[in-house]
Amino acid sequence: MRRFLDLTGVFCAVTLLQAMLFVELVKAAPERGTPQYGGTVNILTRLAALNALSFNQYDFVWKTNHDGLFLEYLAKGDLNFGPRGTGENSFKSLSYIPDRHLTGELAESWSIEEDPWRLVFNIRRGVFWPAKEGVMERRELVADDIVFNYTHMSTSPRKIPTWWDFISEWKAEDKYTAVAYLKEWNANIGYRLLWGYFSGIAPPEVLKMNEGKGSDDWRLKTGTGPYKLVDVRPDDIQVYERNGEYWDKELIDGVAYDLPYNDRVVYHIMGDESARIAAIRTCKVDILEAFRWQFAEQLKRSAPELIVQSYLGNPAYLALRNDKPPFDDVRVRRAMNLAINQQEILDTLLNGEGEILNYPFSVRWPDYYTPLEDLPPDARELFEYHPEKAKQLLAEAGYPDGFEFDIMFTTASPYHLDLMAMFEAYYKRIGVKVISKPLDYPTYRAKMREPDQSLGYLADTDEGNPFQVLRTRFVTGQTWNPAFHSDTWHDEAFFTAISMEGVEQRDALLKNMNVRLIGERVPYVWLPTPTMYEAWWPYVKNYWGEHSVGTQDPGPIYARIWIDQELQREMGCGS
Numbered sequence: 001m002r003r004f005l006d007l008t009g010v011f012c013a014v015t016l017l018q019a020m021l022f023v024e025l026v027k028a029a030p031e032r033g034t035p036q037y038g039g040t041v042n043i044l045t046r047l048a049a050l051n052a053l054s055f056n057q058y059d060f061v062w063k064t065n066h067d068g069l070f071l072e073y074l075a076k077g078d079l080n081f082g083p084r085g086t087g088e089n090s091f092k093s094l095s096y097i098p099d100r101h102l103t104g105e106l107a108e109s110w111s112i113e114e115d116p117w118r119l120v121f122n123i124r125r126g127v128f129w130p131a132k133e134g135v136m137e138r139r140e141l142v143a144d145d146i147v148f149n150y151t152h153m154s155t156s157p158r159k160i161p162t163w164w165d166f167i168s169e170w171k172a173e174d175k176y177t178a179v180a181y182l183k184e185w186n187a188n189i190g191y192r193l194l195w196g197y198f199s200g201i202a203p204p205e206v207l208k209m210n211e212g213k214g215s216d217d218w219r220l221k222t223g224t225g226p227y228k229l230v231d232v233r234p235d236d237i238q239v240y241e242r243n244g245e246y247w248d249k250e251l252i253d254g255v256a257y258d259l260p261y262n263d264r265v266v267y268h269i270m271g272d273e274s275a276r277i278a279a280i281r282t283c284k285v286d287i288l289e290a291f292r293w294q295f296a297e298q299l300k301r302s303a304p305e306l307i308v309q310s311y312l313g314n315p316a317y318l319a320l321r322n323d324k325p326p327f328d329d330v331r332v333r334r335a336m337n338l339a340i341n342q343q344e345i346l347d348t349l350l351n352g353e354g355e356i357l358n359y360p361f362s363v364r365w366p367d368y369y370t371p372l373e374d375l376p377p378d379a380r381e382l383f384e385y386h387p388e389k390a391k392q393l394l395a396e397a398g399y400p401d402g403f404e405f406d407i408m409f410t411t412a413s414p415y416h417l418d419l420m421a422m423f424e425a426y427y428k429r430i431g432v433k434v435i436s437k438p439l440d441y442p443t444y445r446a447k448m449r450e451p452d453q454s455l456g457y458l459a460d461t462d463e464g465n466p467f468q469v470l471r472t473r474f475v476t477g478q479t480w481n482p483a484f485h486s487d488t489w490h491d492e493a494f495f496t497a498i499s500m501e502g503v504e505q506r507d508a509l510l511k512n513m514n515v516r517l518i519g520e521r522v523p524y525v526w527l528p529t530p531t532m533y534e535a536w537w538p539y540v541k542n543y544w545g546e547h548s549v550g551t552q553d554p555g556p557i558y559a560r561i562w563i564d565q566e567l568q569r570e571m572g573c574g575s
Contacts, residue, residue: 402431
């Protein structure tokens with residue numbers, strides 16, 4: 001038998017030195033005070049301009065962070081590794097958690113066993129599905145619920161190819177033990193099973209609706225999470241109320257407090273950036289998770305009591321269709337990079353508020369990231385400005401007079417709007433004409449990977465889940481591959497890496513794949529990563545700017561927020 005040590009904080013092996021460091025850091029954790037119950041938390045999330053695209057899990061639709069408040073996962077990020085604890089993880093990433101920062105959620109613990117090779121999940125006892133009129137009666141969560149979720153979801157016609165193909169079958173061995181029997185090892189088990197996009201556990205009663213096709217009616221949704229979804233008004237608000245059945249507690253100064261502390265969480269859907277700034281300044285919302293540098297100083301002056309902090313935002317990139325001329329020639333793709341003055345974008349458009357970084361991997365995760373200065377010369381050059389060399393490459397590729405191409409982008413992103421004006425100017429200097437195709441967000445997302453997708457597709461990426469980035473954006477035929485990138489070596493290397501059990505060898509291969517993508521394949525035009533800001537009022541307690549403990553999962557974070565209602569009224573923000 002081999003214990004499953006590298007995927008959970010519960011079984012994580014730590015050295016004595018690490019343990020001592022952990023203790024010292026915990027001692028320095030900020031004071032939290034005594035929780036207060038009641039009140040409403042009004043939030044403009046990092047994805048505040050977006051409405052949920054679907055409330056039906058069976059659709060396998062990218063759904064933002066709308067269901068992370070009422071659905072739970074087998075595991076989640078341990079907030080004690082965040083700013084309230086050791087400070088090792090900011091919990092700003094919406095799609096990646098290192099294995100060492102995990103803790104159990106619906107699975108109290110888990111392990112791997114051999115002969116046969118299987119994942120064993122010990123399901124937490126005393127977790128209850130709340131009663132939902134017309135849907136289900138109150139009952140305890142059991143292992144059969146876990147088994148049904150993964151078995152049923154694997155039948156969806158929209159499931160991602162290869163997502164769960166390393167699992168031969170699921171079994172409930174007893175009331176509280178769910179077992180996944182493995183065909184082979186998968187190094188991305190954490191994301192695929194424990195805390196990823198499609199791992200929220202819903203009651204079978206909901207999944208069985210509509211002859212097993214589920215339902216998109218938000219009124220029928222329920223879960224074991226800290227909140228219940230009680231109102232959805234498209235383009236306006238989504239309202240969540242306290243789930244009195246919630247099982248989790250928070251330990252503060254030796255006292256265990258029931259969660260959540262607040263009575264309600266309200267998402268405000270507000271696409272206009274100026275309106276979002278006005279909303280936090282006037283106390284219409286309590287937390288604003290993301291805004292640009294242009295508003296930071298303004299907000300500090302107009303509302304000096306606000307807590308304002310910065311963080312590194314999502315990098316942007318221009319995906320070039322590798323499958324069609326002229327971008328099927330790597331020389332043209334290199335030219336498109338060399339024509340862009342990244343330093344000027346950083347200095348002017350971003351006012352120096354950002355960094356020039358080589359993505360898709362994130363600087364946050366040093367196990368995988370290769371610093372810009374350590375890249376091979378041909379790769380490092382792509383982040384420099386060489387318009388004359390760009391023109392030379394175009395001529396060598398058969399385009400001495402340039403060409404024209406279209407770029408799809410979303411009007412929901414102010415950064416995209418600003419970048420487009422600079423693209424037009426830069427590319428004009430090398431004889432390339434840009435045709436802008438602005439789209440609202442739903443249309444923009446729907447167009448990705450469609451046959452009529454533009455030659456250029458301006459997008460953002462999250463903070464670099466190593467496996468997800470290398471698969472979704474670069475493996476042949478994948479849903480989220482806007483460059484239509486296809487490379488046999490990359491595909492084979494990815495499936496080799498994900499099947500490796502040896503961490504050091506696997507990480508070295510991942511690093512090599514990333515460097516090769518940047519310098520040799522050149523599927524994108526890489527762009528500066530902007531600094532973003534967030535703000536919240538001082539009456540918002542037990543909060544340090546964390547965004548997610550899983551993939552789009554802020555529920556456990558919001559559940560730990562309490563509102564100092566007296567201070568809120570004193571500041572003129574109370575009802």
